[in-house]
Amino acid sequence: MATTVRDLPGTGSGGEFERDQHGQPAFTFTIDGQKVTAHEGQTILSAAVAHGILDIPNLCNDEKLDPTSACRMCLVEIAGQSRALPSCNTPAAPGLDVTTKSKKLTHIRRTNVEMILSDHNAYCQPPCQVGCPTHIDIPGYLELIAKGQPREAARLVKEVLPFPYMLGVVCPAPCQEDCRRALVDEEIAICRMHGFAAEQCLD
Numbered sequence: 001m002a003t004t005v006r007d008l009p010g011t012g013s014g015g016e017f018e019r020d021q022h023g024q025p026a027f028t029f030t031i032d033g034q035k036v037t038a039h040e041g042q043t044i045l046s047a048a049v050a051h052g053i054l055d056i057p058n059l060c061n062d063e064k065l066d067p068t069s070a071c072r073m074c075l076v077e078i079a080g081q082s083r084a085l086p087s088c089n090t091p092a093a094p095g096l097d098v099t100t101k102s103k104k105l106t107h108i109r110r111t112n113v114e115m116i117l118s119d120h121n122a123y124c125q126p127p128c129q130v131g132c133p134t135h136i137d138i139p140g141y142l143e144l145i146a147k148g149q150p151r152e153a154a155r156l157v158k159e160v161l162p163f164p165y166m167l168g169v170v171c172p173a174p175c176q177e178d179c180r181r182a183l184v185d186e187e188i189a190i191c192r193m194h195g196f197a198a199e200q201c202l203d
Helices: 044-050 103-117 127-131 138-146 150-158 164-170 190-199
Strands: 004-006 016-019 025-031 034-039 075-078 097-099
Touching (some): 034 044, 138 190, 150 164, 164 190
Parallel strands (some): 025 097
Antiparallel strands (some): 004 016, 016 025, 025 034
């Protein structure tokens, strides 16, 4: 039988915990009307994910990192609170009534995305692909080559370039000048990899 612990520090008057099979204090609260169980110190977002509630949007959350609330995409409404709070950095507590979907939250999240993208360039494409006059999927064919699938890489190149080998020979490789790898090491030999993939079309 579970052991009930009342009025633990930080739970407020009348808070009630039960011990789970590992001896951790556990309690319940609701997310969009669904009852979920959480442990002391667990955030609303992590409790939601643990119960298969995966539609709370987030960009900066990573289980390997401490929460920063940087993106403000995981905001939720909590009954009794005057403003939306980041679920990645708000501790779950007994009896919370959490709402993850509303017109207000949709508006806030859309505004936050617009702010994030306001100074974002390259349309989320890698600089090498933006710098390529043909805009072929450079990361795509490099990944296929790295996986030992040169013929698949060649097929990907041919979706845009009907004569990939010839164009690869004469290409001045502006993509390599924009390669981000040069910031930490040296640029990838993109043009050579293009030629390698294109050679697979010749036999």
